[in-house]
Amino acid sequence: MATSPLSVEVHNPYGRFRVISTKPMPGSRWINILVDAGCRVEVCTEKKTILSVADIKELIGSKCDGVIGQLTEDWGDELFAALKAAGGHAFSNMAVGYNNVNVEAATRNGVAVGNTPGVLTETTAELAAALTLAAARRVVEADSFMRAGKYDGWLPTLFIGNLLKGQTVGIIGAGRIGSAYARMMVEGFKMNVVYYDLYQATRLEKFVTAYGKFLESQGESPVTWKRVSTVEDVLRLADVVSLHPVLDKTTYHLINKDRLALMKKTAIIVNASRGPIIDEVALVQHLQANPEFRAALDVFEDEPYMKPGLSDLPNAVVVPHIASASKWTREGMATLAAANVAGKLKGCPVWHDANNVMPFLDESSKPPAASPSIVNAKNLGLKILTAAKL
Numbered sequence: 046m047a048t049s050p051l052s053v054e055v056h057n058p059y060g061r062f063r064v065i066s067t068k069p070m071p072g073s074r075w076i077n078i079l080v081d082a083g084c085r086v087e088v089c090t091e092k093k094t095i096l097s098v099a100d101i102k103e104l105i106g107s108k109c110d111g112v113i114g115q116l117t118e119d120w121g122d123e124l125f126a127a128l129k130a131a132g133g134h135a136f137s138n139m140a141v142g143y144n145n146v147n148v149e150a151a152t153r154n155g156v157a158v159g160n161t162p163g164v165l166t167e168t169t170a171e172l173a174a175a176l177t178l179a180a181a182r183r184v185v186e187a188d189s190f191m192r193a194g195k196y197d198g199w200l201p202t203l204f205i206g207n208l209l210k211g212q213t214v215g216i217i218g219a220g221r222i223g224s225a226y227a228r229m230m231v232e233g234f235k236m237n238v239v240y241y242d243l244y245q246a247t248r249l250e251k252f253v254t255a256y257g258k259f260l261e262s263q264g265e266s267p268v269t270w271k272r273v274s275t276v277e278d279v280l281r282l283a284d285v286v287s288l289h290p291v292l293d294k295t296t297y298h299l300i301n302k303d304r305l306a307l308m309k310k311t312a313i314i315v316n317a318s319r320g321p322i323i324d325e326v327a328l329v330q331h332l333q334a335n336p337e338f339r340a341a342l343d344v345f346e347d348e349p350y351m352k353p354g355l356s357d358l359p360n361a362v363v364v365p366h367i368a369s370a371s372k373w374t375r376e377g378m379a380t381l382a383a384a385n386v387a388g389k390l391k392g393c394p395v396w397h398d399a400n401n402v403m404p405f406l407d408e409s410s411k412p413p414a415a416s417p418s419i420v421n422a423k424n425l426g427l428k429i430l431t432a433a434k435l
């Protein structure tokens with residue numbers, strides 16, 4: 046039986062490059078960037094939230110130059126081969142994380158893979174901070190209690206939670222987002238930091254040292270930082286542990302039953318990174334056995350599903366992968382994804398510093414003639430725009 050084609054909205058129908066966006070994205074700047082680059086832009090408007098590989102192959106069709114895809118999609122050999130066969134060589138995830146993309150398969154098929162670093166850093170860190178507070182002060186439980194009409198007066202014992210000031214926040218993965226979150230918890234709540242990362246977070250260390258000195262100059266207790274050499278050390282020492290590494294083979298189920306058992310009984314674990322970093326079945330069991338332990342989760346192992354039992358637990362706060370959901374960030378992600386694809390199609394070089402993509406986000410000027418972040422640029426032998434040529 047023939048299936049009806051997926052619905053699309055077309056911009057600039059006579060553009061010379063055909064670019065697909067598998068989802069509508071916020072703002073209009075991203076469309077303008079592609080149209081200015083001579084693209085016909087087809088935005089899939091199908092109601093279905095997660096498109097299958099077959100759906101995306103249908104969208105790619107027999108002629109497609111570039112695609113902007115989403116983190117919910119499985120970008121492996123099949124899709125990159127289909128894109129190559131359709132004459133395409135540019136892809137961008139609308140996300141900084143690209144664990145849904147087989148970069149090796151993309152490279153083999155000659156397709157550049159873009160991502161959207163930097164523009165999500167503060168927004169994601171702020172949601173991790175919000176989750177931390179919600180868990181520490183039992184905000185969601187208390188809100189449900191009020192709405193259920195159960196509040197019948199102030200009590201000395203009602204919804205007692207954890208004070209953050211002076212406690213230790215543990216960061217696993219102190220990259221852009223992990224470091225931004227750590228700074229918020231240090232500056233906002235005077236927490237001490239313990240972190241584990243493969244690399245030294247020099248800027249974070251300098252910030253905490255300087256802020257500690259400032260606090261001392263005001264007659265307050267200083268804040269401190271400590272870099273430890275194992276995940277276990279973070280788990281033993283911290284009152285709050287927030288996870289911010291990339292998801293790869295080294296971080297899959299990084300938090301498991303044995304490691305949860307090392308944490309303080311009243312600790313909080315926050316995950317605004319990727320679901321599979323936590324063994325969610327083990328977490329459910331740990332939360333059931335330790336009612337004073339709390340978890341605050343933006344991401345889930347089998348997204349969009351939760352493991353059985355999680356949604357029944359009052360000591361878990363759960364939100365639907367919204368950490369990057371501020372207007373500025375989502376429009377910025379769309380802009381960077383479009384600039385990645387447009388830059389590649391126009392034959393521009395790759396931007397030199399994925400940690401500083403702000404020139405692409407300045408609405409008052411034209412974006413630089415470059416792709417902001419192509420993760421397989423070196424393997425594809427793409428030219429990098431050096432700072433000297435700016």
Ligand SMILES: NC(=O)C1=CN([C@@H]2O[C@H](COP(=O)(O)OP(=O)(O)OC[C@H]3O[C@@H](n4cnc5c(N)ncnc54)[C@H](O)[C@@H]3O)[C@@H](O)[C@H]2O)C=CC1
Nearest residue numbers: 142169218219220221222242243290291295317318368369
């Ligand atoms: N929930 C959400 O909506 C969002 C989730 N994310 C996730 O957050 C991740 C991090 O993003 P950024 O901070 O921008 O990336 P980043 O690359 O700046 O930071 C990742 C850090 O993880 C560290 N790392 C890698 N392997 C590790 C290991 N085995 N153990 C400990 N640390 C390890 C890296 O050295 C790096 O410092 C993304 O890859 C994405 O999966 C990002 C944005 C929004």
Ligand SMILES: O=C(O)C(=O)CO
Nearest residue numbers: 139140141142165369
């Ligand atoms: O950018 C990412 O990796 C996300 O998870 C978007 O929210």
